[in-house]
Amino acid sequence: MCRSIKTLRPPMTPHVEDExxxxxxxxxVRKVSGFHHPAAHNxxxxxxxxxxxxxxxxxxxxxxxxxxxSGPE
Structure with a gap:
């Protein structure tokens, strides 16, 4: 569904930041809503x-x- 979302769990991504x-x-949310940038009222x-x-x-x-x-070496 969201191909641009990367796997965040260790060991695939060892250091996951809040960003x-x-x-x-x-x-x-963009994919589910269908909006890349929501209108002001949304x-x-x-x-x-x-x-x-x-x-x-x-x-x-x-x-x-x-x-x-532990994942890929």
Whole structure:
């Protein structure tokens, strides 16, 4: 669906920054809403959705338990 969103979990991305999470959230909300830049009357709800997706993504990444090989060498 969102091909421009990169995998953020370790070991695929060893150092995930808040900016990485927010960028992925923006891409997701853009794809789902169909708006690259929302109109002024939709900006607040768009921004709220980005924040909610970013928060959920952070909780997901913080809760994942990665087992097995440490990834590509």
């Amino acid at each position: 990485d999470i927010r960028a992925a959230a923006v891409q997701y 900006e607040a709800v768009f921004d709220q959705a980005v924040s909610a997706v970013a928060e959920a993504t952070r909780r997901l990444l913080d809760g994942l338990e990665v087992r097995g090989p």
